[in-house]
Amino acid sequence: MVRRIDCTGLYYRKQNKIIRDAVKKGETEFILENANGQRYIGNGINEKIKITVNGVPGNDLAMFMNGPTIIVNANAQDGAANTMNAGEVIVHGNAGDVLGYGMRGGKLYIKENVGYRTGIHMKEYKKQVPIIIAGGVAGDFCGEYMAGGILILLGLNRGKETPIAGDYLGTGMHGGVIYIRGEVDEHTLGKEVSVLEPDEKDMKLLKKHLSEFCEHFGFDLKEIMKKPFIKLLPVSSRPYGDLYAY
């Protein structure tokens, strides 16, 4: 059964408690109507439930989340998927700053643009690899301090003058990979990354993840794959290893 919650005037603490209590009783699907800035939706939930958010969720959506799927039929605010461990977040719009901070696993699909410091300090361990795909463009410091994970920027529907990512792209990066559909200006790159051409394995991986992305948002995979991608990798696994005296 689907549990519908009308979020009009509902304080986040009460709303999230309703969800947590219902999950404990075995509820698996929720639809939040008229969401209007309620924070922490899906926070710390370990069960594989589904939450559909109609309206704009507040900050720290899916923070510490560990299993659920969240579909947002609007924009997401700042701090979505903060330190998320597992599950999926699908946003049919833009997402704000610090998207996927310290993300440890799971998938994040954003239809349009993302803010500053996207994917900062994402991590990975063996098969647990977080993925962020944004259909639009990203702000400054995208992929900062990345220690793992996959970050894909598509730059769809952007103006001619709009760069696909802001300044300091991949600055401090020491693990993981960023794929970008299009070119980036050398001067926007962090000192710790280099640009490479994706190989066959990369293209296979891109196709796999992008076909899921296209399914969610109704984009044409062939159309997306027509344009060449570039791949950013950290130059060194120890970017700051030589700053110190012995």
Added chain:
Amino acid sequence: MTSELPPEFIVKVDHDRCRRCKRCVMSCSFGGMQFTDKVVPEHRNCVACQRCATFCPESAIAITRNELAYKENANWSPETRQNILKQAETGGMLLAGMGNPREYQIIWDHLVIDACQVTNPSIDPLREPMELRTYLGRKPEHLEFSVDANGELELATELAPQVKLDVPIIFAAMSYGAVSLNTHRSLAMAAQKSGSLMNTGEGGLHTDLYPYSENIIVQVASGRFGVHSEYLNTCAMVEIKIGQGAKPGIGGHLPGEKVGEEISKTRMIPVGTDALSPAPHHDIYSIEDLSQLIYAIKEATDYTKPVSVKISAVHNVAAIASGIVRAGADIVTIDGFRGGTGATPMVIRDHVGIPIELALAAVDQRLRDEGIRNNASLICAGGLRSSGDVAKAIALGADATIIGTAALVAIGCRICQKCYTGNCAWGIATQKPELVRRLDPQVGAMRLSNLLTAWSLELKEVLGSLGVNSIESLRGSRERLRGVGLDEQTLKLLGIKPAGIGQ
């Protein structure tokens, strides 16, 4: 370039006593001992960690300073000149471990405690009950009661979650990565045995320690290493680390040498990479943002765990602490400039931050003045060395105290300050399996537990001499302290009178 640095220490081996067992050669993890036909010290590599000397069965080893390597000069100390040479050779920042070792005034040593004589009786703690129990967490402004159907009185006020301590001394945050798993095991077992707490630091919690959850503080720091919903719920409380006394305002940097397979798994970063904790949390740029993280953690723990916020003692600490309490923290932890670290630039460790005594007094007073002192417990850290320091800290306003360096000394640390090399010969600040093995967690736990027992006995003696029977009666009781040799402004900041003045 060949190094022109003279050796800092000279290792003297008494070859008459030496029975050539080579134990010292095996002990030294810094390459300071060779064996040809006899033991030959490599002075240049010696860090004076005393491992070889301690375990020499014949006591044939003595480590001394290389006295005249630098000619005496009151302005140009050997260390100053050594540092210049190192930097001239490498062009690098100087790294340092442990706490600030410089000769700043130690205010604890200028505070003295009161005692009862004649007019009010002291209490004998050996025969009378003496209470050290402490509860950490937000306290209500007042209590409300209701009467149930049977006419029984019951508490109507909903209490915020509290953490019970049997001793007002807990172990400092030291990450798995900076210190070994056997160090974490020792701390966790001792905390459980003594009714205290250990703190994971920012490197996550090894699954082996999950059974000790009731005696563990889990930390959430800017690198978010090892933070997930299970971690947040495997603890007595959660701590947001904003700052550390040894390195206020800068991030963490665990050298790649210390990131092996297990650390890589716990932190989720590649083997051999440096574990980088950004200087700020990138989701906290204001008190409002801090509040957002505090409540994110409360949501993830269903409001069952107190949330602490740890900051380093800096100039504006009182106003910051006030903001932290208003942001919803249940506990504020303040770490003074003597607090330790596994690695930090020396310039930061030695020159940034303020003494914990002043910070503690300022924060406690500010929270009282604003009428919000009950909203949060106050924990102080940063170079506390004895039960005397603990008693003075509690009289200055701390609810509980933290020991880090003292705890490590208890399990073998000789404060050689080379934690950042990963070569710790005592199995503490290292990840090398052959060195980690040297620390037996059972023995470590026993030594730590002994230390807490000993300090508890001493605290009870202090309370007894003060004529009170509970630590609660000493808490924030600055009237029981006096200053010796402190200037007027310092006394005013500490809120105490100079010795010699009565009530």
